[in-house]
Amino acid sequence: MKFLVISDIHGSEGCLKTALASFPDFDMLVLCGDYLNHGPRNPLPEGWNPKGVAEILNPLSGKIACVRGNCDAEVDEMVLSFPCLSPYANIFAGGGRIFVHHGHLYERERLLSWLPEKTVIVSGHTHVALLEEDGGRIFFNPGSISLPKCPEGKTCGTIESDCSGIRRVALHSIEGKLLREIRL
Template sequence: MKVAIFSDSHGQGWRINQVLNEVSGINYLVFAGDKFADLNEVKLDGFEEVVAVRGNHNFNPELPREKVVEIADKKLFITHGDNYNIKYGLDTIYYRAEELAVDIVVFGHTHSRFIKEDNGILFFNPGSISLPRDGAAPAYGIIEINNGEITAEHYDFIK
């Protein structure tokens, strides 16, 4: 299963659409918050599931602040991260991940790419598709789950 991960589009939903038009074989779309309205620019059919959570710049109360989904027998915890003080470290989100017994944590908010495995839990931030703060290009992520194995990579957004 191939999961496209986006966060922090901040008015640049067309970038998500461009990636989805260029990358083949995506089964799931995950949006880790901030400007869900940008997904109005995205063709959302053809995915097994589209999962989106509310960020600190989303004011749509219909979106959850966090969500747990199962994809290919792996549990993913998706949150924007601001409500877990992610800018100050993984401690709070790590304890929540353990409490939920998840395999993967997807978050955004920092606008910086991040990947780390800790005690069997993969922590993944795709970075920002529009306004990166890590000195790198705008980015997105792909997580693949095949036969119980998880691989995760960051990709530069290229106009």
């Protein structure tokens, strides 16, 4: 199974289109929050069109696993055709576990104490890409597709699993270039 992991869209229709076009063969879309709104601390992202983002995501609703970001609100569910306000999601794939949260509620130490080894812990929020192992767990932040705050620029990620568990976690540019990966 192939998961496309996107965070911090912040209403950028153009960046979302680019990321989805670069990875057309995903089985599930994992969204780490901050879908439509740019928030008071951020500039308007390139291609800002929250309605356009909703129009792209809604037909994919059957393939989406997602969590609430700090810029998401109840009003967003009025235009999105999937529930998007959970603080976290657990995805079990081939004996592996993916724990998804936005990144503003749960600290690393708490997650290390809560979640078993071999869990892939996915978050967004910081707009800074991260892929590292800590305490037998993989911490993965795919960065932001619209408002990056890291040298890699606009990024997203993929997670691949098979019947034995999670096999690969990778960070990519939104154009599809592989930037780094961890193979399990």
